[in-house]
Amino acid sequence: MKDQKYIFIDIDGTLFHQSVGIPQTAKSAIEIAHKHGHQLFICTGRPLQEVDETFRQLPFKGIIASSGSIIEVDNEILQVHTIDEADAKQMIASIEAMQISYKVDTPNFCFMDPFVFDNFKTMLLHELSCDEDEVLAYMERTGMVLLDQMTSDDMKEITNITVFSDDVKSLEVIQANYTEQYHIVKQVMPNLSLHTLEINQKDISKAHAIAYILETYKANQKDTIAFGDSMNDVEMISYCAIGVAMGNAHEHVKSISNYITNDVCENGLANAFINLNLI
Known part of the structure; x- marks a missing residue:
């Protein structure tokens, strides 16, 4: 061996x-x-x-x-x-006020706003090479759902928040506001042609x-x-x-x-x- x-x-x-x-x-x-x-x-x-x-x-x-x-x-x-519930609520309110798209992950679900949901659906249509109904079934099976399905209990289990935008300056504002409190990674998703911030608990x-x-x-x-x-x-x-x-x-x-x-x-x-x- x-x-x-x-x-x-x-x-x-x-x-x-x-x-x-x-x-x-x-x-x-x-x-x-x-x-x-x-x-x-x-x-x-x-x-x-x-x-x-x-x-x-x-x-x-x-x-x-x-x-x-x-x-x-x-x-x-x-x-x-997980991210502190009060902090998560405050951060989400700030993101929504800036009209930036986002998703939140929990151990069981990935809650997406409509823009992110549609982009992931389009990406999966190509990746899985199947029709829309099959992609939607796959998304449901793997916990990819719309934000309006998130409950108060889910809010307590958020592991990370990811924001998506083609406006780099808006993301820089979010990063500046939260970089001392959270671990933030700035990336580009080439398959979606979007810049992202991946926000996790500090350290x-x-x-x-x-x-x-x-x-x-x-x-x-x-x-x-x-x-x-x-x-x-x-x-x-x-x-x-x-x-x-x-x-x-x-x-x-x-x-x-x-x-x-x-x-x-x-x-x-x-x-x-x-x-x-x-x-």
Whole structure:
């Protein structure tokens, strides 16, 4: 058996691409790495319910979801970090007053305003290659629903809030107002042609969740490898002993990585597994 590594893999842009899904080479690499005794974890900005069977059928030990707010190992949720209810209400009121679109994630649902809902529906129509009724059924099945379905109980379970806009200055105002209280990541969603702010509880990130897993399993940081492409991967790329950027990664992610592999659609994950002697 190879020396056991703890491997943390982002989904979108790293393991998965909208045009091809999960490359077969990536699936095979993950299967072989698991057989070699490595512990593999998904580490994604997606809410937990959007990590569906497409990903769960692969031999992942656990899932870090909502950019570190939720940790699941062996199908058991170990940690959930939520935003204070009063703070969440105040932030949402401020976002709505600025007429900016947003979504809020909880452990069970992703509540979207109509603009975000329609954009995700359009994206999924392309990604799933099926008709609108099937996409709407998929969205309901994975907890993607309209904001008007959110209850007072849901408001107590918000793990993160994401705002979407093509007006960068408006997002900068929100970021300036809340950056001292929350962990905020600014990104671009190219498939939606929108700028976003991903807002989590202060000090909660993918790296924080990885540290918790290492402590739980008495594992060593020197045995960690992270794979990512986006700005919400920066902390984990920096934290892990080896940080791998995909060829399609944001330039800043590449600049802080130890190793740059090929694009996700060009066998990037599998090639990195081979070159790092994981398989």
